[in-house]
Amino acid sequence: MSDTPATVLVTGGSGYIAGYVIAALNARGFVVRATLRNLAREAETRAALAKITNPAAIEFVAADLNGDAGWSEAVAGCTYVQHVASPLATTDPKDDDELVRPARDGALRVMRASRDAGVRRVVMTASVASIAYGRDHRTTPYTETDWTDETNRADTSAYVRSKTIAERAVRDWLAHEGGALELVTIHPGLVLGPVLGRDFSTSIEAIKKLLEGSVPGLPKFGWPVVDVRDVADMHVSAMLAPGVAGERFIAAADFWWMKDMAAALKRRLGARAGKVPTLQLPNFAVRLAALFDPLVRGQLFELGREHRVSHEKATRLLAWHPRPTEDSIIETAESLIAEGLV
Numbered sequence: 001m002s003d004t005p006a007t008v009l010v011t012g013g014s015g016y017i018a019g020y021v022i023a024a025l026n027a028r029g030f031v032v033r034a035t036l037r038n039l040a041r042e043a044e045t046r047a048a049l050a051k052i053t054n055p056a057a058i059e060f061v062a063a064d065l066n067g068d069a070g071w072s073e074a075v076a077g078c079t080y081v082q083h084v085a086s087p088l089a090t091t092d093p094k095d096d097d098e099l100v101r102p103a104r105d106g107a108l109r110v111m112r113a114s115r116d117a118g119v120r121r122v123v124m125t126a127s128v129a130s131i132a133y134g135r136d137h138r139t140t141p142y143t144e145t146d147w148t149d150e151t152n153r154a155d156t157s158a159y160v161r162s163k164t165i166a167e168r169a170v171r172d173w174l175a176h177e178g179g180a181l182e183l184v185t186i187h188p189g190l191v192l193g194p195v196l197g198r199d200f201s202t203s204i205e206a207i208k209k210l211l212e213g214s215v216p217g218l219p220k221f222g223w224p225v226v227d228v229r230d231v232a233d234m235h236v237s238a239m240l241a242p243g244v245a246g247e248r249f250i251a252a253a254d255f256w257w258m259k260d261m262a263a264a265l266k267r268r269l270g271a272r273a274g275k276v277p278t279l280q281l282p283n284f285a286v287r288l289a290a291l292f293d294p295l296v297r298g299q300l301f302e303l304g305r306e307h308r309v310s311h312e313k314a315t316r317l318l319a320w321h322p323r324p325t326e327d328s329i330i331e332t333a334e335s336l337i338a339e340g341l342v
Contacts, residue, residue: 007031008239009078011110012085013060014045016201017125017191020232021082023053028236035063035074035085048196065106071113078117080239083110083124086163099162104169111170114181121182123239125231128189128224128252130164132307141310144187144248155301182245184238188231189224189252189309192328194335201228205295207332210262211342213275218259219286219296220304224252227328230320237318249314253322255306261329268330272337 008025012018013034025032036042039062046055063070065085075081086103107124114122132142134149134156150156150164167185174183191203206223209215234251238244259280265273283303290297314320336342 006079018084075117103166126185129160193228217279217281222257
């Protein structure tokens with residue numbers, strides 16, 4: 001058996017989750033290669049990664065989900081692929097295809113290139129978006145056996161639909177054309193944790209807006225929350241675990257309403273949380289605000305909805321144990337303050 005460490009490709013290397021996946025792989029001694037849409041961002045990406053890992057060990061290559069160029073070179077010699085890159089919009093686009101096409105077609109490009117290069121397993125970052133939406137309200141937690149009904153436009157957004165359509169397309173392709181290639185999908189909730197700079201996940205906006213007081217009150221929005229470091233650990237565990245090919249794993253811990261996040265910030269940060277609102281906004285006020293704020297408008301389908309999920313499967317099969325959610329919320333806030341982003 002060769003002692004040479006396996007090479008792992010991480011797509012979307014400048015992304016928030018990807019950065020922590022790169023750090024987790026680095027810490028375990030893998031050879032890491034990462035894609036960027038444009039290599040002009042390499043220096044900026046290395047500077048961000050330097051806060052959590054040794055960026056000198058990373059090779060960067062150019063590849064874009066919207067085109068075929070670069071993907072065969074990117075996966076050449078790789079044993080594993082961590083497909084983390086995916087389009088994400090803060091507001092609903094006018095046409096779903098703006099998100100669906102790059103999410104679906106980009107994932108299929110990565111899968112085809114991986115199969116052709118003899119990659120053993122692809123771990124793909126999906127989302128609870130492809131699990132817990134488009135269905136009637138229920139009190140029992142969603143599990144990996146559930147699928148979002150992307151045809152229900154009243155309880156989905158373009159992003160939710162794109163993640164669902166992309167995952168369905170990849171799994172259908174794998175069944176018919178994947179050959180020996182294995183796939184595992186990871187389904188994070190609202191991803192929080194220390195930011196590495198200005199290029200952070202849209203999820204972080206929930207904490208940022210609370211800290212800067214840019215919302216007049218607390219809308220009844222809530223999400224199952226997870227720390228980015230725990231998401232990264234799950235990606236690596238799912239890459240290496242035997243007997244989990246084809247599986248889906250939810251990466252999310254507790255469900256938190258925005259009012260509970262605000263209360264934690266007030267309790268733990270004191271004067272630094274002075275702008276955090278305390279007033280719970282009635283739903284009608286949020287709907288009125290949505291007429292003028294496209295970010296709120298894009299999230300109205302979640303107003304008052306409690307989408308709880310279970311990570312029991314990940315605990316059982318991957319020995320995954322998420323850290324306390326409140327600690328993640330506070331560390332997110334502290335990092336935003338330290339980086340001068342609020």
